[in-house]
Amino acid sequence: MTTTMDADRDPGTDAARARVAGLFEEAARVNLGVVVVAPPDPTREAARDAATTAAIVAGRNGLLHEATAAARETVLKAFASAGFSGTWAATEMSASVATASDRVAAVAALEEAAIAAVAEDLVDDDTIEVLRSTWDELTSSSTIPSPGSLSSIAAPAAGAVRGPIQIAILAGVVLVCAFVGFAYASYAGLIAVFLGVGIVGAVARRSSRSAP
Numbered sequence: 001m002t003t004t005m006d007a008d009r010d011p012g013t014d015a016a017r018a019r020v021a022g023l024f025e026e027a028a029r030v031n032l033g034v035v036v037v038a039p040p041d042p043t044r045e046a047a048r049d050a051a052t053t054a055a056i057v058a059g060r061n062g063l064l065h066e067a068t069a070a071a072r073e074t075v076l077k078a079f080a081s082a083g084f085s086g087t088w089a090a091t092e093m094s095a096s097v098a099t100a101s102d103r104v105a106a107v108a109a110l111e112e113a114a115i116a117a118v119a120e121d122l123v124d125d126d127t128i129e130v131l132r133s134t135w136d137e138l139t140s141s142s143t144i145p146s147p148g149s150l151s152s153i154a155a156p157a158a159g160a161v162r163g164p165i166q167i168a169i170l171a172g173v174v175l176v177c178a179f180v181g182f183a184y185a186s187y188a189g190l191i192a193v194f195l196g197v198g199i200v201g202a203v204a205r206r207s208s209r210s211a212p
Contacts, residue, residue, distance in 0.1 A: 012121050013060055019117035020067045024074060030139050032078040032106055037138050039105045044112060047130040051115045054122035067114035075107045109134040 040048070055064045113135035116128045 012058070013063060016060060016118045016120070017063060019120060020063065020070075020114060023113055023117050024070060026139070027071075027074050027078075027110060030078070032075060032138070036102050037105050037109050037134050039101070040108050040112070040134075044108075044130055044134065047127045048112055048115055050127050051119040051123050051131060055115070055119040058119075058122055060118055064115065064118050067118055068111045071110040071114045072107050075103065075110050079103050079106070105134075106138065109138050 052064065055061065112131040116131035120128055
């Protein structure tokens with residue numbers, strides 16, 4: 001009933017609802033497990049208050065409540081499914097990559113983006129930009145690999161390594177460096193793996209640039 005009345009009073013509600021749906025469709029693909037953003041500052045809080053007031057005055061209170069509640073649920077579920085980072089052999093690198101304050105900050109960021117989607121046509125562009133900025137920062141950084149992930153170590157070089165011979169060389173370097181490093185100390189092994197992959201990746205990239 002509330003949604004129908006809101007739509008009757010405000011023809012822009014349907015467009016706002018579509019923007020909110022698009023935001024959450026994008027949010028479902030964001031990896032929140034390794035990203036840290038700042039909590040709201042006075043500028044963000046002022047923009048949130050202005051957009052919230054405009055949405056309520058326009059009769060979009062129901063949509064606003066739905067969007068912010070969905071934002072909290074989306075972020076908390078994402079962190080819950082992320083769990084813990086991978087564990088390196090002979091190390092203790094298995095820990096949650098986000099604190100409670102990080103979760104709160106991420107919730108605030110998505111809530112602000114949801115409010116911006118609801119009130120995009122009701123407030124000025126600067127207010128919308130402030131509300132979207134933190135979530136945009138989070139989504140742009142969400143491709144960072146999880147700390148301690150063995151698969152992420154070779155990722156930078158993988159884009160430059162082509163062909164079975166280069167792949168075999170990369171695998172051999174990683175295994176040899178890891179074996180030698182772990183024979184002396186676990187952290188030395190990690191450093192050796194990183195250095196080995198970095199060297200092979202740099203050589204592969206240089207080769208790919210010089211190739212016709």
